[in-house]
Amino acid sequence: MSTSPQRNSLAIHIRRLAPRDADAAAELSGQLGYSCPSDDLRDRIDELSRSADRVAFAAVIGNQDGEIVGWIDAAMERHLQYAASAVIGGLVVREDMRGQGIGRRLCLEVEEWARSQSVSLVRVRSQIKREDAHRFYLRDGYRQVKTSLVFEKKVL
Ligand SMILES: CC(C)(COP(=O)(O)OP(=O)(O)OC[C@H]1O[C@@H](n2cnc3c(N)ncnc32)[C@H](O)[C@@H]1OP(=O)(O)O)[C@@H](O)C(=O)NCCC(=O)NCCS
Numbered sequence: 272m273s274t275s276p277q278r279n280s281l282a283i284h285i286r287r288l289a290p291r292d293a294d295a296a297a298e299l300s301g302q303l304g305y306s307c308p309s310d311d312l313r314d315r316i317d318e319l320s321r322s323a324d325r326v327a328f329a330a331v332i333g334n335q336d337g338e339i340v341g342w343i344d345a346a347m348e349r350h351l352q353y354a355a356s357a358v359i360g361g362l363v364v365r366e367d368m369r370g371q372g373i374g375r376r377l378c379l380e381v382e383e384w385a386r387s388q389s390v391s392l393v394r395v396r397s398q399i400k401r402e403d404a405h406r407f408y409l410r411d412g413y414r415q416v417k418t419s420l421v422f423e424k425k426v427l
Contacts, residue, residue: 284334327342328374341362348394
């Protein structure tokens with residue numbers, strides 16, 4: 272994880288997301304389109320940080336304790352029919368901080384995490400309406416491999 276100067280001369284630091292980040296992370300989750308209470312997010316971050324198969328990183332301004340301006344989370348997906356892959360489940364950069372390479376750096380951390388676990392593929396599923404994000408992934412070396420419908424059923 273590294274710190275480097277950004278276009279607007281703010282230094283951005285990438286570190287693991289921690290339960291104490293829940294308030295800021297919840298606000299960003301709202302910008303991603305998933306509003307959720309901070310307490311729920313705190314519990315989820317806590318659970319995630321105890322799993323070897325999951326990871327979340329925060330982009331912060333300045334040092335470790337700086338303001339959070341983005342986060343990414345990923346999980347290993349293991350199925351019978353193909354080799355394990357690391358799947359980005361959520362990625363968001365604060366609206367006023369977009370276009371400065373922060374999203375790219377968060378993706379790089381997940382890619383490094385996948386490599387560290389000898390997993391060679393990173394995958395992300397992105398809603399059809401998120402055209403800006405599609406442009407971002409394509410520019411970042413990802414390629415579109417399929418278009419799917421998503422089905423779900425409540426069981427509780
Ligand atoms: C997609 C997202 C994470 C990219 O983060 P970022 O820090 O702006 O990305 P970078 O600065 O590394 O890369 C910039 C590229 O992202 C894309 N981008 C998407 N939305 C953008 C925005 N509002 N402002 C600037 N660039 C944006 C563009 O392709 C841009 O490349 P370009 O300058 O050549 O057009 C961020 O725009 C975001 O949080 N979007 C809303 C949530 C979202 O769609 N998340 C992805 C879910 S799958």
